[in-house]
Amino acid sequence: MRSLPALFSAGCCALLLGGCAAAAEDEITVFAAASLHEVFEEIGELYTEETGTKVRFNFAGSSGLVEQLENGAPADVLATADEETMRGAAAEGLVSGEAEVFAENYLVIVTPAGNPSNVASIESLEDNAVETVICAAQVPCGAATARAAEAFGVQITPVSEETSVTDVLGRVRSGEADAGLVYNTDARQGVGEVETIEIEGAEMDPNRYPLTLLERADSPEAGQEFVDFVLNNQQARRVLAGAGFTEPQGSAMTWESVD
Amino acid sequence: MLNTARRSLSRPPAWVLIPGLLGAAVILLPMTGMMTRLNWAELPGLLSSASSLAALRLSLWTALTATLLCLLLGVPLALLLAHARFRGLALLRSLVLLPLVLPPVVGGLALLYTFGRQGLLGGALEVLGVQIAYSSIAVVLAMTFVSMPFLVISVETALRGLDQEVLDAAAVDGAGRTRLLRHITLPLITPGLVSGAVLAFARSLGEFGATLAFAGNQQGVTRTLPLEIYLQREADPDAAMALSLLLIAVAVVVISLAYGRMRPTAA
Numbered sequence: 070m071r072s073l074p075a076l077f078s079a080g081c082c083a084l085l086l087g088g089c090a091a092a093a094e095d096e097i098t099v100f101a102a103a104s105l106h107e108v109f110e111e112i113g114e115l116y117t118e119e120t121g122t123k124v125r126f127n128f129a130g131s132s133g134l135v136e137q138l139e140n141g142a143p144a145d146v147l148a149t150a151d152e153e154t155m156r157g158a159a160a161e162g163l164v165s166g167e168a169e170v171f172a173e174n175y176l177v178i179v180t181p182a183g184n185p186s187n188v189a190s191i192e193s194l195e196d197n198a199v200e201t202v203i204c205a206a207q208v209p210c211g212a213a214t215a216r217a218a219e220a221f222g223v224q225i226t227p228v229s230e231e232t233s234v235t236d237v238l239g240r241v242r243s244g245e246a247d248a249g250l251v252y253n254t255d256a257r258q259g260v261g262e263v264e265t266i267e268i269e270g271a272e273m274d275p276n277r278y279p280l281t282l283l284e285r286a287d288s289p290e291a292g293q294e295f296v297d298f299v300l301n302n303q304q305a306r307r308v309l310a311g312a313g314f315t316e317p318q319g320s321a322m323t324w325e326s327v328d
Numbered sequence: 329m330l331n332t333a334r335r336s337l338s339r340p341p342a343w344v345l346i347p348g349l350l351g352a353a354v355i356l357l358p359m360t361g362m363m364t365r366l367n368w369a370e371l372p373g374l375l376s377s378a379s380s381l382a383a384l385r386l387s388l389w390t391a392l393t394a395t396l397l398c399l400l401l402g403v404p405l406a407l408l409l410a411h412a413r414f415r416g417l418a419l420l421r422s423l424v425l426l427p428l429v430l431p432p433v434v435g436g437l438a439l440l441y442t443f444g445r446q447g448l449l450g451g452a453l454e455v456l457g458v459q460i461a462y463s464s465i466a467v468v469l470a471m472t473f474v475s476m477p478f479l480v481i482s483v484e485t486a487l488r489g490l491d492q493e494v495l496d497a498a499a500v501d502g503a504g505r506t507r508l509l510r511h512i513t514l515p516l517i518t519p520g521l522v523s524g525a526v527l528a529f530a531r532s533l534g535e536f537g538a539t540l541a542f543a544g545n546q547q548g549v550t551r552t553l554p555l556e557i558y559l560q561r562e563a564d565p566d567a568a569m570a571l572s573l574l575l576i577a578v579a580v581v582v583i584s585l586a587y588g589r590m591r592p593t594a595a
Binding site: 130132133136200202205207208227228229230231232236240243244245 | 440444445446461462540544545546547550551555558559560562563564565
C-alpha cells in the first residue's frame, strides 16, 4: 500500500514531468558497451518517458569505457559486455556498491546467405577450406570464442582475428568470409544477409553483461533508478529479449576471475 | 660578404619564434605525454614478445615492398603528369592524389570491393587461383594505395623544377629519350626521389585504416605494428605504449636518414 504523500508526490511528478526532475537532476550519463547501442537507446527513451530524466549515452568498447572513467570522465552508470571488465573497474574503485548482471548473450556461427561452404556445426570450422573470421583473444568476444573452441575440442585456424565483433559480422555479411563467430544479438542484426547456426550448448557458458552505479556519479539517485529500470522494468526486459539477449541465471556478479 | 648579407635578410623576423615554438609543441607535447606513460622497466620484455616481433617484421618488409612498388609505378606516373599533354590530365592528377584526402578506411573499402572475393576483380582472381584478401599482398596493396601520392607529388615537383635548357642541350647532343631519362633527368631529381620514397615508406609504416578494412588482422600475415598496437590497447596498454615507441623510433630513424643532410636554406 502506498502512503498518501508518496502518491501525491508521484502525481505531482506525473503532472509536472520535466519540472519536478529539473529541480535537481534532469540528466544522467550512461557509459555502455558498444553491443548495447540499439537496446540502450530504446530503454533510455522508455526511462525518460517514465521518469522525465534524460539519458546521455557514451557507447564504446568496454575496456575503452573503463579507461575513460579512470582518466576522470564523468558518468553515473556503467554497463560492460563482460564481467572481467567490470571486475577491473571495481578494482580501480570506480564502482559504487555491487554490480549486477542484467543480461546474457551467447556465441553463434554466422555464414553468408545461402551458407556457401555448408557449415553445419562448430566442428565444420576446423576445415581450413572454410574461411573463418573470429575475434582476437584480447577482446571479450575472442575470449568467449577461445573458451568455446576449448569446450568443444575444436581447433579453428581463422583467416583473420578482428578487434571487434561487428567487424567479424561485417566480413561475413559482405561475403568476404565463409563463417564467423559472433554473439546471438549481432547475428540478429544481420538477419536476411547472414544465416545463423546455433552452437549446441553455447548458452551454458554465456557472456554476462553487468551494470552498476558509479562511485563518482553526479546524480546517484537517478543513476540507481536507471540501473533498477534496466534490471526490473517489464518493457526494458522485453527490449532486451527482443534483441536476442537472454535472462541471466541470477543477477549476482562472479567476482573471482575464472581464468 | 654577399653571403652574410643575404643570410641576415633571409632570416625570419623575431616574432615568429613564439608561434613557431608553439607549433613544435603541438607535435612534441603529446609525444612527451606518451613517454610519461611508458613502463620503462618492462620495455625490453614487451618489445621482444613473439607477437611484437612478428608485427615489426611484417611492417618492415611490407612497407619496403610498398615503397619499391611506389617507385616502380610512381616515377613513370609523375613523368606523365609533368610532361604529357592530353585532355583530362588535370583530372587524372586530382584523382591520383585522392588517397591524400580520403580517410584510409574508405581506401580500404574501395580495395575490398575491387580485390575482395566478392569484388570487381574477385572472380577473375579466383580463376587465376590468386587470393589477395587475408594475405600480406593485401597489406602491400593497401600501403601502396595510400603512399603513392606522396611519391608522385615529390617527383613531379622535382621534375618541374628541372632546367629545361640542360635537357634540351643533351637532346641536341643526340641522346635518346631513355638515355636522357637515365643519365640526366633521374640523377638531377634524386633529392626529390629520395624524399618522396621516404615519405611513402613512413606513410606505409603508419598505415592502419585501409589495412584493417581490407587485409584482415592475423599475426605474422596481416597484423602490422599499427594493428598490433590497436589490439594490445584493449588488453595490455603497456604493450601498446611500448610498440608505439618502437614505431616512433623506426620513423625517426628513417626521417632523419633522409632529411638529416638538409641544411638551413642560406647556409
